[in-house]
Amino acid sequence: xxxxxxxxxxxxxxxxxxxxxxxxxxxxxxxxxxxxxxxxxxxxxxxxxxxxxxxxxxxxxxxxxxxxxxxxxxxxxxxxxxxxxxxxxxxxxxxxxxxxxxxxxxxxxxxxxxxxxxxxxxxxxxxxxxxxxxxxx
Numbered sequence: 001x002x003x004x005x006x007x008x009x010x011x012x013x014x015x016x017x018x019x020x021x022x023x024x025x026x027x028x029x030x031x032x033x034x035x036x037x038x039x040x041x042x043x044x045x046x047x048x049x050x051x052x053x054x055x056x057x058x059x060x061x062x063x064x065x066x067x068x069x070x071x072x073x074x075x076x077x078x079x080x081x082x083x084x085x086x087x088x089x090x091x092x093x094x095x096x097x098x099x100x101x102x103x104x105x106x107x108x109x110x111x112x113x114x115x116x117x118x119x120x121x122x123x124x125x126x127x128x129x130x131x132x133x134x135x136x137x
Contacts, residue, residue: 035102042106059109061116068112074104078112079128087128093119 040048047057056071058081067085071077074094082088095107111119 031100032102035100035106037102039102039106039109042109057109059112061112062114063116066116070105070108070112072101072105074099074101076126077105078108078123090126090128091120091123092126093123 040051043051043057047059051057056069058067058069060067067081068091069079069081069087071079076090076092078091078093079087080089080091093108093111094104099107
């Protein structure tokens with residue numbers, strides 16, 4: 001491990017620097033960062049641009065061709081869009097175990113694009129007009 005010698009002020013500064021280094025490393029290499037990188041690799045260039053600009057991306061359902069907007073989050077973050085690309089219905093579905101946000105969003109993307117019927121069979125609908133839905137426009 002690390003040994004810090006010197007007066008208390010220098011030791012405190014060294015510990016703060018070490019903590020900052022650890023936080024920086026974890027932000028770049030922790031589970032959330034890895035999940036976000038994996039999600040970005042699976043997004044098309046158009047979806048990646050949408051996600052970077054707005055914090056969401058849109059996918060097309062495999063069965064119906066409906067458009068869905070997946071917002072950053074793990075629950076109540078999928079909105080079905082109408083023809084005018086406005087939120088029509090919200091859908092809540094997520095993996096059975098807790099995952100990083102990027103992993104949940106990737107699972108939602110893949111599920112809608114490959115087996116939309118199975119998703120809609122288990123998803124719980126909600127009103128996209130509720131105040132806690134950010135970015136619903």
